[in-house]
Amino acid sequence: MNLSGTAKFKESYDVIWEALHSEEILKNAIPGCQSLTLNEDGEYDVYLKLGVAAVKGEYTGKAKFEDVEKPTHYRLHASGSGKPGFVDLQMDCKIEPIEEGCQVIWECEAEIGGMIAGVGSRVIGGVAKFLAGNFFKDVQKQLKAGVL
Numbered sequence: 001m002n003l004s005g006t007a008k009f010k011e012s013y014d015v016i017w018e019a020l021h022s023e024e025i026l027k028n029a030i031p032g033c034q035s036l037t038l039n040e041d042g043e044y045d046v047y048l049k050l051g052v053a054a055v056k057g058e059y060t061g062k063a064k065f066e067d068v069e070k071p072t073h074y075r076l077h078a079s080g081s082g083k084p085g086f087v088d089l090q091m092d093c094k095i096e097p098i099e100e101g102c103q104v105i106w107e108c109e110a111e112i113g114g115m116i117a118g119v120g121s122r123v124i125g126g127v128a129k130f131l132a133g134n135f136f137k138d139v140q141k142q143l144k145a146g147v148l
Contacts, residue, residue, distance in 0.1 A: 003128055004107040007136035011143060013095045013102040017071035019139050019148050020093070020104070028147075029138035031131045046080060055115045057084035071095060085114020104136070 009016050019025050023044075027036040032050030039045055044063040050056070061080020068074045072095050079088040089110035096103055112124060142148070 001110045001112065001125060001128070002108065003110070003125060003132070004105075005129065005132055006106075007104045007133075008098065008101065009103070009140060009143075010101040013097050014071050015143070015148065016095055016102050016104065016139075019143055020095075021065070022148060025139060025142050025147055028142060029135050031134055046078070048080065055084045055119055057082045059084075059087075061087075081114075083115075085112060085116035087112050087116070106132070108132075 011019075023036060023038060026044075027033050030036065030046075030048070032048040033046065034049055035045070035047045037045045042064060046059075046061045046063055048059045048061070050059065059080040059082035061078060063076060063078040066075045066077055074093055076091040076093065077089070078091070080086065087110055089108055091106055091108040094105045096105065108128075110128070116124065
C-alpha cells in the first residue's frame with residue numbers, strides 16, 4: 001500500500017523538525033500510542049492500542065529514523081505486530097520552507113498482513129490517511145500549547 005500527503009505549518013522548518021523528533025510530542029500525536037521509548041540502539045520501542053474498522057487490538061513494535069539530513073529530510077522505518085496482524089512501513093519525509101512557514105511532504109510504503117489486511121486496502125488506505133491527518137493536527141495543537 002502506498003500513501004502520500006502534505007501537511008502545512010506556520011512554524012519554521014527548524015521548529016517542525018524538532019517537533020517531529022520530540023519523544024513527548026510524538027507519543028501524544030501518534031494515534032493510539034500508549035508508550036514510546038528511545039532505547040540504547042537508537043530505536044523507539046512503541047506500544048499502541050488501535051482499531052481499524054472492526055479490527056481492534058494492541059501492537060508492539062520498533063521505529064527508527066534513517067537517512068537523516070537535519071533539518072529537511074529523514075526516512076522512518078517502523079514495524080509492529082499484534083493479534084490483529086502486522087505492519088512494516090517506510091516513510092520518506094521532506095520538510096520545506098514555504099512563504100507562511102513550512103510544509104511536510106511525506107510518502108509511505110506499507111506492507112500489512114493478518115486480519116488488518118482482510119479489511120481491504122481501500123478501507124485501510126482511507127483510515128491511514130485519516131490517522132496521518134490527525135497526527136499532524138495533534139502536532140500542531142501541541143505546538144500551539146507550547147509543548148516545544
